[in-house]
Amino acid sequence: MTVPSQSGAPSWSSRFTTYLATAGAAVGLGSVWRFPYLTGVHGGSAFILIFVLACVLIAIPLIASEFALGRRSGRSPPEAAGTVAASAGLSTRWNAIGILGSITAFLMFSYYTVIAGWVMAYAWKCATGVLAAAGPHRTAELARDFQSNVLEIGGWHIAFLALVVLISARGVHRGIEAANKVRAPALLILLCVLVVYALMTGDVARGLSFAFEPNFAAVNSQVVLAAIGQAFYATGVGQAMMMAYGAYMTPGTSLIRTSLVTTGSILFVSTLATLMVFPLVFAYGMDPAQGTQLVFEVLPRAFVEMPGGQAIGTLFFVLLVLAALMPSVALLEPTVAWLTQRRGFSRAGAVGLIAVVAWLLGLGSVFSFNLWSAWHPLGFVPLFSNKTLFDLVDYFSANLLLPIGALLTSVFVGWRLSAAFLTEELAHSSPFVVAACRWLLRYVCPLAIVAVFIATIS
Secondary structure, X not given: OOOXXXXXXXXXXXXXXXXXXXXXXXXXXXXXXXXXXXXXXXXXXXXXXXXXXXXXXXXXXXXXHHHHHHXXXXXXXXXXXXXXXXXXXXXXXXXXXXXXXXXXXXXXXXXXXXXXXXXXXHHHHHHOOHHHHHXXXXXXHHHHHHXXXXXXXXXXXXXXXXXXXXXXXXXXHHHHHHHHHHHHHHHHHHHHHHHHHXXXXXXXXXXXXXXXXXXXXXXXXXXXXXXXXXXXHHHOOOOOHHHHHHOOOOOOOOHHHHHHHHHHHHHHHHHHHHXXXXXXXXHOOOOOOOOOHHXXXXXXXXXXXXXXXXXXHHHHHHHHHHHHHHHHHHHHHHHHHXXXXXXXXXXXXXXXXXXXXXXXXXXXXXXXXXXXXXXXXXXXXXXXXXXXXXXXXXHHHHHHHHHHHHHHHHHHHHHHOOXXXXXXXXXXXXXXXXXXXXXXXXXXXXXXXXXXXXXXXX
């Protein structure tokens, strides 16, 4: 039974479901897909080392801050920071934190679900033998043909959107919590099965050496900035979804422990994904620095060639579908919470409205790979001269709005709110942890965010 808060928002039914929900929101394609290819592009172990440090020193304080703002206010993200600010005698203009985060989440949802639709399509292509029939030398051509087919790519986008709507519309308990209870063990089992297969059949020595052998010589500014950026992307910082989920937390929940569970889940799944991908990459003579092509062109070729590849490929893409599912639900939550709390929408009505608008915006991403592939809306700006509409939505949400929102959170909690705010919200943690969190929010987080921001716009 849903327990409403004073603001009318529901509450998580237990600490365990809280952990499942927050970890489920963060552990997605960023961990299973994006992390391995970024590791390959940025030199392996050096990237992983900096990523772990970034999660611990930057992501955890920011996640805890977003949880705290959500829980203290009990409001949807667009109103959370302003409510806390007003109670502290500050301007409600700090609502900009949640407003920016909600816009960022919505924009990311519009194209994230398009990519998730591709993954769903490839699971079907593997399961039905379409990929095997294409043969190892036509996997790249198959990927291009798929992306150029407007009806096919659009249809799979709608299919994935419908799945997200079905879960979200059922609410916090019957939807989000129930789905996470199924998704979490299913994802872990599939990942472990694929890791065991990769370690048994792949080039383990080269794969593990590339990923985990210390290589401090590869550490440079580009690797550091990429790792910090991945920490933001993977943990959901600056996307308001942790603020939305924080509003559903009870006072007895430790925010630092929840942040550690969330970040630890990301690190654990990212490590397993690395163990799964790189032994296979080296066993089949593939380049680990293939970037986004690794999933849709390079690995499918390996699935066609390897023994039992049809089954393994199907499991891999089903794994990616599961990885994409709950983060997509979480990206909807900031706007859903605002429409239900502030505008009086029913849960189903709010989810349906947002899904339709996101689908219309997502068509721009769909068309960017076919009908509008030659259209560069901001081509007159040198920095954006080669960017499609999909590229622009991704750039502005992930590289501009997200770090600005994270920076505002860091400044607001670290500098503008009194030390008593964190002391009260992190009451289940030691004084040292609380002081360290505030110090990181004041000095380390802003510097890191500004460095990443400058690097992405230069």
